[in-house]
Amino acid sequence: MSSPPIKVAVLGFGMSAQVFHIPFIQSLSQHSHLTTILERSATADSSKARDAFPEVKVVTHLQHVLDDDELELVFVSTINDTHYEYTKAILNAGKHVVCEKALTPTSAEAYELAELASKKNLVLAVYQNRRWDSDFLTLKQVLAENRLGELSEFTSHFDRYKNEAATTKLWKEKVGRKYPSRVHLRECKPLSSLFWIRQDLPGSGAAYDLGSHLVDQILALFGKPQAVTGFVRNSRSIGNPDVPDSFLIHLHYPSTSEAGRRLPLIATARGSVLSLVSPQMRFTVKGTKGAFIEHGLDVQEDQLKKGAKSAVDQADFGVEPKELQGTLYEVEGGHKIETETGNYKAWFENVAEVSIIFPIFAPCHELTKDSDTPSTQAIRSKDRSKLIVTPEAAALTIEIIEKATQSSKEGRTIQL
Numbered sequence: 001m002s003s004p005p006i007k008v009a010v011l012g013f014g015m016s017a018q019v020f021h022i023p024f025i026q027s028l029s030q031h032s033h034l035t036t037i038l039e040r041s042a043t044a045d046s047s048k049a050r051d052a053f054p055e056v057k058v059v060t061h062l063q064h065v066l067d068d069d070e071l072e073l074v075f076v077s078t079i080n081d082t083h084y085e086y087t088k089a090i091l092n093a094g095k096h097v098v099c100e101k102a103l104t105p106t107s108a109e110a111y112e113l114a115e116l117a118s119k120k121n122l123v124l125a126v127y128q129n130r131r132w133d134s135d136f137l138t139l140k141q142v143l144a145e146n147r148l149g150e151l152s153e154f155t156s157h158f159d160r161y162k163n164e165a166a167t168t169k170l171w172k173e174k175v176g177r178k179y180p181s182r183v184h185l186r187e188c189k190p191l192s193s194l195f196w197i198r199q200d201l202p203g204s205g206a207a208y209d210l211g212s213h214l215v216d217q218i219l220a221l222f223g224k225p226q227a228v229t230g231f232v233r234n235s236r237s238i239g240n241p242d243v244p245d246s247f248l249i250h251l252h253y254p255s256t257s258e259a260g261r262r263l264p265l266i267a268t269a270r271g272s273v274l275s276l277v278s279p280q281m282r283f284t285v286k287g288t289k290g291a292f293i294e295h296g297l298d299v300q301e302d303q304l305k306k307g308a309k310s311a312v313d314q315a316d317f318g319v320e321p322k323e324l325q326g327t328l329y330e331v332e333g334g335h336k337i338e339t340e341t342g343n344y345k346a347w348f349e350n351v352a353e354v355s356i357i358f359p360i361f362a363p364c365h366e367l368t369k370d371s372d373t374p375s376t377q378a379i380r381s382k383d384r385s386k387l388i389v390t391p392e393a394a395a396l397t398i399e400i401i402e403k404a405t406q407s408s409k410e411g412r413t414i415q416l
Contacts, residue, residue: 005029006072006096006355009036009065011086013049016077016100019304020127022053024348025075027312032073038065062086066093073123073355075124076100080203084109087124091116096123096355102212103394105203107402110395117391125351125387126394130213131220131297134320134342135282142285142292143221147328149289154267156217157282158210162245163236176342178352205244206271207232208403214269216389216397219253222267224396225251230404235274245273249404252413264287280326293328300342314351318342347389354387 008025010017017037025032036057050058059065065074066089073096076086084104090097091113103126104110117124130136142148207230228251235246253265275281280296300318303311311317320339328337393404403414 005031005033006352007035007070008032008073008075009038009068010034010075010077011062011065012077013037013040014077017075018052018174019301020129020344021075021077021098022311023304024309024345027345028348028352031349036065036068036071038062064090072097073098073413074306075365080105080208084113087113088116089272091120091122091124094120094122098125098126098127100127100290101216101394102203102208102398102401103391104398105208107395107399110391110398114391115393115413119356123351123355123387125354126389126391127347128213128216128389128397129344129347130298131217131389132343132346133198133300134318134339135294135298135326136217136336137340137342138326139283139292139294140221141286142326142328143339147330148285148287148292150263151265151285151287152263153284153286154218154221154265155270155284156214156268157272157280157284158214159270159272159277159280161276162273164238181305190308207247207275207404208398209236209243210271211247211249211269211401212397213402214271215249215251215400216393218269219393219396222251222253222265225267225400227252227256227375227413227415228322228400228403228407230407232405232408244405247271247404249400251400283326291325291329293329294324296320296324298342300344312345318344346358350370350386350388 010021010025025034032052034056036059037053038059038061039047039049040060042049042058042060047058049056055117059403063244065071070242074090074091076083076097076099078086078100080100080102083099083102087099087103088099097117104113113124143151183383230250231248232244233246234241234244238245247269248271249269250267251267253267255262255264280297281295283292283294283296285292298318299320303314303317307314320342322336325336327334399416407414
């Protein structure tokens with residue numbers, strides 16, 4: 001007997017919700033059913049969410065979501081400063097959570113949420129979708145086939161050219177905000193009414209926005225490093241000098257590390273905001289047997305921006321142009337290699353699978369040897385190892401960025 005689709009709510013109706021989440025939720029209708037959108041600015045007469053999805057209930061307060069017993073899974077696609085409070089409230093309400101990266105502004109908060117989800121037997125998934133970029137999947141295949149031998153150099157780029165201050169998404173370039181109370185968070189007051197208090201808080205800037213993807217990919221490949229060296233700065237001297245727009249983060253893996261390597265490796269995550277290279281560099285990976293060079297950026301984001309839901313189900317979704325194929329250099333010479341197809345949908349399928357395996361029907365202590373209903377069988381068979389991007393991994397990503405920021409400020413390498 002197959003499980004019915006889980007009922008889903010989405011918090012926020014910005015680009016994250018419209019481009020990166022809702023198209024996949026609706027595409028996977030056998031797994032998930034979007035029933036509620038929280039749009040804080042909606043009124044009885046005006047709602048972008050209601051106009052786009054007239055069949056979906058639109059609410060303006062988080063409490064409406066928390067009190068809805070039919071909702072099982074909530075997507076948090078609001079700004080970073082809200083992630084901790086929202087996610088904690090949702091978990092305490094007994095619902096699974098998908099949270100945009102970065103999970104929280106601090107690793108302490110992220111580890112706390114991971115522990116809370118585990119304690120309550122709930123899924124907490126973090127949207128580190130770029131593990132399913134076409135270029136990263138291709139690199140993983142090259143490494144799995146041992147085409148490069150033992151690695152000596154690994155650099156992952158997220159470069160762009162932007163020699164002016166942001167005019168949109170200003171929250172990404174703010175130093176930080178402190179919200180007056182959880183009551184305001186629960187009621188989703190308009191953010192403009194909460195800007196009056198600002199502190200130098202973590203969670204803003206390029207390292208958290210873009211660097212979190214690169215660090216997550218490195219950790220997925222090599223595990224936890226022994227040390228971190230970071231250069232996190234405002235390289236343009238534009239806007240607030242305390243908000244970094246560029247980053248260079250070295251993750252140190254000595255020859256004695258758990259990766260079991262003979263050669264020491266420094267894996268580097270690099271994001272420049274003043275790069276006019278075209279196409280931009282993506283990966284530079286060198287080893288004892290070969291090297292792999294890739295330019296450009298995965299196409300899925302651009303495809304989603306242009307076509308939203310319709311893009312997800314197109315045959316060419318995630319297919320990289322041949323001109324951006326990576327080059328594999330071996331002793332015999334260099335040659336292009338076919339790129340794997342990008343697949344953000346796989347992340348959603350994984351979360352849906354684990355969330356359905358974790359239904360909220362009855363607490364585990366109520367199970368008996370003879371309780372063989374489909375729901376209790378599902379509870380008994382739950383397996384957290386099926387979640388590919390764990391909250392603990394997301395917390396470690398934030399910890400690495402914190403250490404890189406500390407390293408940059410103190411001018412030294414930080415041991416983990």
